[in-house]
Amino acid sequence: MYRYDEFDHTFVAQRVAQFRGQVTRRLDGELTEDQFRPLRLMNGLYLQLHAYMLRVAIPYGTLSSRQMRRLGRIARVYDKGYGHFTTRQNIQYNWPALKDTPDILMELAEVEMHALQTSGNCIRNVTADQYAGAAADEIEDPRIWSEIIRQWSSLHPEFSFLPRKFKVAVTGAPSDRAAIAVHDIGLRAVRNGDGEIGFEVMVGGGQGRTPMIGKTIRPFVAKHHLLSYLEAILRVYNEYGRRDNMFKARIKILVHEIGIEEFRARVEAEWETMRGGPVELPADELERIQAYFAPPAFAALPAVSAAFVGSRAADAEFAQWARTNLVPHRQPGYAIVNLSLKPVGGVPGDASAEQMEAIADLADAYSFGEIRVTHEQNLTFPHVRQDDLYELWRLLRPLGLATANIGTVTDIIACPGLDYCSLANARAIPVAQRISERFADVGRMHDVGELKIKISGCINACGHHHVGHIGILGVDKKGEEFYQLTLGGDATETAALGDLVGPAFSYDGVVDAVETLVETYVGLRHDGERFLDTYRRVGLEPFKEKLYAAR
C-alpha cells in the first residue's frame, strides 16, 4: 500500500489546520453558513436532513487494518457507532458535530487519510477495481495510477472550480469492476500492438438525471503521457463545460452537445502543447509509487488447498458462502474474499464500530493487513490463504459479515435516500431491506444467481439504478413515494443503461414487482443464463406483461 512521506504528511496536516481555521471562523460567526458552505464542501462536509455528514475519502477503495481500526474509532467516538460505505468507495459519517470535524480530520491524518475532494466541483476521489493486485486478469495495477492521479489532482490550482464535479475510475483489467463507463473519465489498462501498456480513455459517461455511457476518446495513451492527457481533457472541460445550468454542467453534456469528434479534436490540440511537458510524472517518481504496490510476501502453495476442498465438502453452509463470496486469486493457493455488508434486512454498506475493528484484526491475521471497499458497498480481503478460508468464515459469521450473497439478488446497492439525504424523494434503504427479506433464503438466492439490484432515492442516481440489472428509482408523486423500475442496466465492460419498464409502483407494491420480475426470469431462462442474459435475449415485453397483467 502507498505510505505517506514527509511531503504527504505536511500537506494533509496543513489541510487540517486550514479547515480548523475555517470551522473556527464559522463557530465564531465570522462566516455565515452561506460563506462557510463552499469551504466545508471542499472538505467533504455536507449538511443533510438531520445533521452534518462527513464523507471521508478512501482513495481507490484501499484501506490498511490501521486505517480501518481508526474508522471504527471515529464511528464510536464522534458518531453513533457506525459508518456507511458508499458506491464511491468512501465512508460517510452521518452524525458528526461541526465542532468535532477538525479533530476527526486530524485523527484521519494520523493514519494517512483525509476528506479532500469528496465533494465540490473538483476532481473527486479516484475509484478503482477492488481486486487490484490480486485479480488473475490484471494487466496493470490500477492502484499505482489511481495514486498518481490522486496526488496530481490534490488541490489542483486550475481544476478546483470546474463547471461540476468530476469523477475518474480506473480498471487494470479487461473485466470492468470499477464501472468506468459511467464516469466522467474511465481508464482501462490495455496493451497496444507493440505490447506496451497504456490506457484506453473513455470520457463523458455518467449517471444522474441524464445517464450516458462514456465514449472512447483515445484507444491508447501511453502510461507516461497519462497526466498530460488528463490535464488536456480537464482544461477543455474547464473552458467549455456549461456553467449556465447546473444540470447540464457535467462533461457528458459537453461531449454530447459538441460531439465526441469535436471534443477529441480540442483535447488533441491542447495535448499537443503539453505532452511530455512538466506535468508528466518523472520516471523515478513513478518507480517510487510503484514500489509501494509490490505484492505482499506470498507463500509458495499448491494451486488448490486440500483443506479448503475438504471443508467445502463437509460443510454445506461454508460451500454456499465459498460459491458466492470467493474470487480466484492470481497467486496459487490464495483467494480473494468478499465480506458482505448486505445482511438480510440490514442497511446496505453500513458497518458498526465493532465490525470495523474486528475486520481490522482479521485483516491483520488473514490478509496481510489489507482491506478493500467495493463500489457495490461491500468489503474485500484481497489476499487470503485458501488454507485459512474455513477458519476465517467461522470468525466472520458471528460478526454478521459472512452472508453468502455477493452478486445475488440481496446484494443490493442503495443510496441513503430519504432516511438521510436532503435531495431524496423517496426512501431507498427500507426498500432494499424488504427485498432482501423477501429473498432471504440462501438456496433461492443462489438459484436465482447473479442479479444486481440498485436503488436510488432520487434522479441523482447515487444508487446506480441506471446500471442495475433491475434498477429502482424512487420518485415523489404528490407527496407519496413511488418506484420506477428499469431493466437491463449493466455497469461492467458490457455497460448499458436500463430500460424503463412502465408505470411506477407504490412503496408497498415494489417488492412484489421485483419478485414478479425475478420469477419471470426464472421461468424464461435457458441453462446458464443470468438475469441480464435472459433479458437481453427476450427483451422488455415478457417482463412487462407479467408485471402489469394484474393491473
Place this chain on the structure above:
Amino acid sequence: MPLVKDGRLVDDPWVGLADDAPVPAEGLVFVSLTRFRAERDALLARGAPLGVRLKSSELAPEIGTDVPLLALVAVEFPTFRDGRGYTTARLLRERFGFKGELRAVGDVLRDQVLFMHRCGFDAFEVADEAALEGLKAAMAEFTVFYQPATDDRTPASVLRRVRSAAE
C-alpha cells in the same frame, strides 16, 4: 476596490474605462475586450500602458496574440464558482508569454488566492483593506504542492527526486 500585489495593499495606478467613457490623453487605462477590439489602433496610439479586462467567458485565445501589447490583463471572477479564469491565466502566461500584471477581479475569496497565484495571477482585487491579512494567511497555508503550474513552487515529485539524490 483595494488592490493587493506582492502581499501588500497598493495604490491602483490603473483606471478602468467604461465602454462609453472618453479615453483620457494620458495615464494607465484598461478597457473591455469589446472596446479593445473596436478601438485597438487608437488605444495603442496613445503610447501609454494599456490593459484589457476579460469576462470569464472570454478565453485566453481571444486576446493571446495581442498580449505583447498589453501591460495589464484583468480576469473577471463573476462568482467564485466560475473557474474559467484559472485556465485563462495559465494559458496567457504559459502559452502566450504574457509578462505584465495579471489581475483577478470580482469574487476573489481568501481561500482561492493561492490557486490563483499558482495559475499566474499576481494582483488581486479584494473587498476591503481588512481582507489583506486573511489573504496573506491563506497564501501561506500550504507549502506542499503536487503538480507543476505557472508559479515557481516546486512540486513534491521534483523535491522527492532532489531529496533522494542528496541521500
